[in-house]
């Protein structure tokens with residue numbers, strides 16, 4: 289059963305840097321659905337785009353797979369497709385939760401999980417590399433090399449699907465986007481204290497860049513075509529395609 293995220297409320301005095309530990313893993317599915325705008329809609333993108341591929345076996349590598357929500361959703365949405373599904377995460381707690389969910393659904397043999405840093409994970413012949421809300425946690429200097437390795441690992445016709453929190457280059461606009469985001473969190477039942485504490489915990493841990501900067505990084509990594517698929521104030525989803533070979 290999904291547990292409610294109360295990690296940053298009054299009953300929990302400790303506020304340190306944010307980490308994907310056991311406490312976060314326990315409440316993660318509730319946390320992400322109440323903290324990431326359009327999360328459910330973003331999940332719906334993957335099966336639609338995967339269905340358009342003509343690869344006989346669709347190999348999907350989910351970098352920062354967390355509790356496996358995207359891979360599970362994909363396999364259930366397209367039950368007649370042949371998939372090779374790989375989840376990568378460096379948090380054992382998140383992978384344990386993912387394994388628990390897969391087992392409960394009888395899907396434990398359909399997804400291969402690797403505990404490793406995505407900067408070190410070798411990807412080969414992927415149809416799709418998925419990176420939803422994970423690149424933002426990778427240190428800025430490591431992003432170009434990671435993205436270039438991802439680009440080289442994708443088969444012709446394939447793509448990378450990336451979702452990120454984004455910043456804005458004008459401070460006043462950025463402030464407005466952040467306020468709109470906090471308003472979204474209030475609507476989803478988070479108190480002012482919870483919002484402020486979570487913001488403090490994520491400081492220097494989650495580092496967003498602008499939509500333009502993300503696009504530039506993807507193109508410089510070698511992606512032939514970058515499309516901004518979805519934008520909600522300070523969140524964005526991109527599809528970056530490799531050339532058809």
Ligand SMILES: C[S@@+](CC[C@H](N)C(=O)[O-])C[C@H]1O[C@@H](n2cnc3c(N)ncnc32)[C@H](O)[C@@H]1O
Pocket residue numbers: 308320351352353354355356357358376377378379382404405406407419420421422425426
């Ligand atoms: C916000 S969550 C991703 C959510 C997930 N993709 C989804 O859509 O439900 C970020 C995940 O990335 C993982 N992560 C962050 N940095 C990582 C790294 N350098 N290597 C591997 N995993 C990382 C975290 O452990 C966490 O599970």
